[in-house]
Amino acid sequence: MNESGAVVRVRDLVKEHGQGESRVRAVDEVGLEVPEGQMLAVMGPSGCGKSTLLHMLGGLERPTRGEVWLAGQRIDTLSERALARMRRRSVGFVFQAFHLVEELSATENVELPALLAGRSPRQARRCASALLERVGLTARARHLPSELSGGQRQRVAIARALANQPLVVLADEPTGNLDSAATLDILRIFEELRSAGQTLVIVTHDERVAANADRLISMRDGMFVDDTSLAGSHPRGLGGLIGLEG
Numbered sequence: 509m510n511e512s513g514a515v516v517r518v519r520d521l522v523k524e525h526g527q528g529e530s531r532v533r534a535v536d537e538v539g540l541e542v543p544e545g546q547m548l549a550v551m552g553p554s555g556c557g558k559s560t561l562l563h564m565l566g567g568l569e570r571p572t573r574g575e576v577w578l579a580g581q582r583i584d585t586l587s588e589r590a591l592a593r594m595r596r597r598s599v600g601f602v603f604q605a606f607h608l609v610e611e612l613s614a615t616e617n618v619e620l621p622a623l624l625a626g627r628s629p630r631q632a633r634r635c636a637s638a639l640l641e642r643v644g645l646t647a648r649a650r651h652l653p654s655e656l657s658g659g660q661r662q663r664v665a666i667a668r669a670l671a672n673q674p675l676v677v678l679a680d681e682p683t684g685n686l687d688s689a690a691t692l693d694i695l696r697i698f699e700e701l702r703s704a705g706q707t708l709v710i711v712t713h714d715e716r717v718a719a720n721a722d723r724l725i726s727m728r729d730g731m732f733v734d735d736t737s738l739a740g741s742h743p744r745g746l747g748g749l750i751g752l753e754g
């Protein structure tokens with residue numbers, strides 16, 4: 509956290525891809541503060557710069573110009589090594605295509621980031637088992653990703669993103685590959701995380717995902733064209749959202 513109370517803070521952020529004639533400004537002079545515990549949804553037409561923004565927030569891409577701060581630490585100027593360490597410890601990523609390790613079971617996929625962060629095998633196993641229970645997948649813990657449905661895979665990916673108790677979860681189209689029922693499961697998990705005070709930034713094309721957020725930013729041509737608070741439009745801390753076993 510910094511003095512403004514923001515977990516994520518960016519200033520005058522610009523990202524240009526390519527060179528010369530083919531140069532594209534994907535993010536154009538953007539400023540943003542995400543307070544602790546906020547669930548922020550980012551929407552906008554394809555190619556408007558949503559993923560590029562998310563990647564910069566999590567240190568997966570460096571800005572062309574501007575600053576990115578995570579919990580009071582400036583991250584865009586870190587060395588590659590320090591940046592990788594920061595990502596491992598402080599950011600949980602969830603992608604549309606899941607990106608699970610196909611050779612590892614659900615449990616092993618969730619254990620991996622905990623082990624990489626230096627936890628003992630026993631601690632990592634305990635953490636994975638608690639997280640898989642949290643996303644309703646205890647009964648599938650030994651299954652390989654290929655033996656799971658899309659919704660179940662994404663639930664494993666969310667458990668993995670939470671393994672190191674990240675400062676922020678960054679999700680890029682988390683329901684983009686899922687049917688309605690699986691989308692609802694993911695929404696319930698995000699709601700549960702929000703109630704627990706987890707800071708989340710979710711890039712989505714899905715109105716239902718956006719409607720569940722505290723705040724909605726609309727992007728166009730690399731810029732923010734709208735920033736609306738949705739807090740109060742739905743109750744916080746909805747009970748009975750567990751029971752996702754399946």
Ligand SMILES: Nc1ncnc2c1ncn2[C@@H]1O[C@H](COP(=O)(O)OP(=O)(O)OP(=O)(O)O)[C@@H](O)[C@H]1O
Binds near residue numbers: 525553555557559
């Ligand atoms: N590595 C890259 N090299 C060149 N151009 C890129 C690269 N990544 C993104 N772009 C361009 O930057 C712009 C923003 O892309 P970005 O993927 O951030 O958009 P998006 O809003 O996430 O789109 P979508 O909703 O389709 O995922 C696009 O014009 C895209 O073609």
